[in-house]
Amino acid sequence: MDAYVHLVPWIVLIPLAGFLLNGIAGLASENYRTRESFIGTVSTLAVFIPFVLAAYLFIMMQGDSESASISLFTWIEAGDFSTDIGYRLDQLSLLMTLVVTGVGALIHFYSIGYMAGDEGYWKFFAFMNLFIFAMLNLVLADNMLLLFLGWEGVGLCSYLLIGFWYTDMAKSDAAKKAFLYNRVGDFAFLIAMFMIFQTIGSLRFEDILAGTALFSTDQVFLIGFLILIGATGKSAQIPLFVWLPDAMAGPTSVSALIHAATMVTSGIYVISRLSPLYMQSPELMLVVAVIGAFTAIVAATIALTRYDIKAVLAYSTVSQLGFMFLALGSGAYVAAMFHVVTHAFFKACLFLGSGSVIHAMHHVEHKLHEEGKEAHFDPQDMRFMGGLKEYLPSTYKTFLIATIAIAGIPPLAGFFSKDEILVMTFNAGMGEYGAVYIGLWAVALVTAFLTAFYMFRLTLGIFHGKFRLPEKVPQAAGADKLLHESPFTMTSVLWVLAGLSVVGGFIGIPNFVVATFTGTADVNLLSNWLDRVTLDADLILSKQVEWMLLFGSVVIALAGVFVAFMLYGEKEPESQDRRIATRLGALYQVWNDKYLLDEIYEGAIVRPTVRVSDRVLAVFDMKIIDGFVNFVGSVVQFAGSLLRYFQTGLVQSYAYGIVLGVILVVAMLLFR
């Protein structure tokens, strides 16, 4: 791959150029800000061109190609420590690059229509490009420090983009929340880096992966655990997942970018990258798997109770990320990356589809206001929707395809990746800590059922039944005529993503499916592709067991869909939810309250911290620190007030001073 690695810096730098162009020109000129189509095109191209480059590299590269590195310049040099701005091209980083730039470019293109007319249009696209730049640094870095730069970069950009409509206090609070929860994880990540450096003496992945044997068992556990804490922050796992559902406060295309393709996958990426390290400690793997499985089910149960369509999707993202962590913890790195890829397709499609719905509902509210009707409703609340499939045909079809994909119904993309995770978890149940893994497998199975259920609850609630807005809000009578499909730039992207959700799964067909009929088979492209980069656990299950598991997951998914149809088919979701709530009692209440996690953090951490800051630190700040600073200032002021009487403005008095000084100096020279 050495012949092509020189293309890699361009992949990273072109989005940066897009950011700089839009950012600087937008800052400098009021005129430029209004040229929306130009801004959008530049910005989309700044992501699309890297995608073309990555695709070219992908064609040129084989599954067994050696990894290659390119160093642009030495970044930091201090003592024994030295770090380059260097990029690494291998199968894993290229796969992530393809997903980030591919899905990213589609989301940019979609945003051209979605953000039209927003006064911060140029700023939005500049931030989006910066986000892609940071993310590409993260996935292509050849050392941990540069990875960390990208890691912090996506954190910053998520803050900027989630809080994009910063005049709304709730939205800027959500941005702050995302930023701070990520910081908690980052500190652990930093400590892990120090510990790695202490043992290896270098932060390059090449050296780390070659030197994993140098770590003691305890060190492996500790380092892996600290990186895991960092990953729980970025990838929204227990206990740090609460920021992600709030992060949907940003524009919908931002949610699609963050939730589907980029930032939240970085935790999975980094653990896959360090898979040889993780595989050394079965305990560590178990911790990863447990966190993943519990996040998956906790988020899935919360998603059951939400009405805000973006909230359902956000919790669904958390839940799917939990699946990916479960795969990581089961030693199925390929399965985890597989789910990253397929999830990027269908979750981006779902988020952008919800954006299209919100767009339409916003339009209704806007038109009603123009007609002088005071109709207030939340355009993201599915209780006001229903029956939209007639008005938004493209959105409906693509949304449905993506829903089927995420629910895990064959042969769409989500089925293959989720099935592989379930198989690999069961497979891990054959090894050390087997009983626990079997338990986690059961949890995952329940979650898969819930996923199918809540996703169809959402789709049915939005698109089936009849349009409920006119009954709920009396002023909105006849509002259904105001509904309209989104422009071509938006629906075309939905169709591309829906297409990818259909065919995306075929890159990772399990080998045993074909092997049953032909004897042997080697059809799992993704597994062949990532073979050199990640260290996977061996699959030891027999074909019969695998077939049973596969049928099991199909049955579970179909059961989820069936139950959802029975409950929500043509009926109103609210009354159905009330029936479920009375049946489940306190349990439903806990789900509805989101396990009170936000309240617990608020009570146990935030409020005590604020109180200590108020009572002790603020006093310390004002009295001691400010006092010292003011004291220094007033000493200087006092000295100045004495000395200024020497400044008479009379030349002769100064001349006296000079002459006396000269005499003094001469005397010292003569009589020393």
Place this chain on the structure above:
Amino acid sequence: MIELDWYLGLSAVLFTIGVIGVLTRKNAIVIFMCAELMLNSVNLTLVSFSAQLGDVHGQILVFFSLCVAAAEAAVGLAIIIAIFRNHLTVDITKINLLRW
């Protein structure tokens, strides 16, 4: 041939007269002339050392200081005239524009 000491003595006397003039006189123009006196006493020292040592450097330096002194005189006189137009005086004790 007059001894070097005499030249240096004369130079010291001229310089001291210049310094005292600068420190004690009130008329800005007189102070200006005293400053010229100091410059020329230094020129005298340079020239006498130059002759004594048979080295031309001192004389070259005198050319420089003469040029600079001429330029300074032109600028200085202009400033004094400007001040006089504004204040109708060149009494240095009454001009304290550079006060705090």
